[in-house]
Amino acid sequence: MKTYINPPENTWQEILKRPLFDVSDLYGKVQAILTEIRQKGDQALREFTAKFDGAEIDRFEVSAEETYAADDLISDNLKAAIDIAANNIKIFHAAQKPEIRKIETVPGVTCWQKAVAIEKVGLYIPGGTAPLFSTVLMLAIPAQIAGCKEIVLCSPPNKEGKIHPAILYAAKVAGVTQIYKLGGVQAIGAMAYGTQTVPKVDKIFGPGNQFVMAAKQLVSMNDVSIDMPAGPSEVLVVADESSNPAFVASDLLSQAEHGADSQVILVADQPSTIEKIKAEVEAQVAVLPRKELAEKALSHSVLIAIDNPQQRIALINEYAPEHLIISTKNYIEISEQVINAGSVFLGELTPESAGDYASGTNHTLPTNGWARSYSGVNLDSFLKKITFQEITKEGLKKIGLAIELMAEAEQLEAHKNAVTLRLRKIE
Structure with missing residues (x-):
């Protein structure tokens, strides 16, 4: 695991790069x-x-x-x-x-969606x-x-x-x-x-x-x-001097044991926090049944110490992790500023394993930075939304002229005519 101390922002993209594999063929x-x-x-x-x-x-x-x-x-x-x-x-x-x-967008024009x-x-x-x-x-x-x-x-x-x-x-x-x-x-x-x-x-x-x-x-x-574009699984854990090093290490390893292509990121407040957690990782990985896979994942994972709280949050949002664990004393304050993440785990008693299995949230999540634009699987993933609209005489009179003018400006005469004929009929 590579360690970085207060890396400049212009280096983050390179530091946080996901594992790359040859997919040429x-x-x-x-x-x-x-x-x-x-x-x-x-x-x-x-x-x-x-x-x-x-x-x-x-x-x-x-x-x-x-x-x-x-x-x-x-x-x-x-x-x-x-x-x-x-x-x-x-x-x-x-x-x-x-x-x-x-x-009712205007009197006589009613719109709705059905899932x-x-x-x-x-x-x-x-x-x-x-x-x-x-x-x-x-x-x-x-x-x-x-x-x-x-x-x-x-x-x-x-x-x-x-x-x-x-x-x-x-x-x-x-x-x-x-x-x-x-x-x-x-x-x-x-x-x-x-x-x-x-x-x-x-x-x-x-x-x-x-x-x-x-x-x-x-x-x-x-x-x-x-469902979504996806790649190898990943976690970013945020820790500070109040964090339990054993808990944080177990969270990092629970992700690493998924496979050699998993990525593990630790963002901490200071180097001493990293050293305590790193020692725990080394002790725990030694006795894991999937030790070999976990060690391969750890080999391309990174530990980052940033003393500026706002920069730590900026780095989280830059990475857009699939799983984000905030194991700090002010976890609520940090969580309110997170805008890019698949699923967030708050406090030292909330491990990623809970979301993976039994808390109730879904563990099928966007990876590889797709959390910037995709949600994890939810009920909406299995639904499609059909829109409906119903227009009365009053409604058509209110919006008909606007439709005619817009259709004419786009040179779509049949669109305009579909309204014109109806307006003549009801007037």
């Missing part, structure tokens, strides 16, 4: 796989699943029997934990339901280095609350052709309607185009490696919408 490789899936359907899915996952799959869809059998393969304690998380996620997202409000669920959504759930059953809850529960008719889930099988039982249990709890043993690019292609077995969906959600992300971006150009 990535999109070509991914497009070739997608093209084959579009042309050959299930046959291509079987070939790629055997090649990339080492599994021979005859039937991609998970049966009801397989889903219910998963209940016996995980502990009652884990099932109870999943149930608690699901309930909190449900409460938080149900509160986001929009109300229909009819607005309608996206009919078919596809959820991609990684199952590689970690089976992310928590992501099932984060995506399927708001989809169910929104009223999506089909909730299609794809997750890679193991070499025995099975999906992790915790993923299957979470899918049952969250209301998933169909589950398929598909991972990687082949899962994205199947949901984007549809095959003999897998239905085409209207929008695809979920995290994944660089191949999955490239596939989502490619299919979004012509075939299906996606």
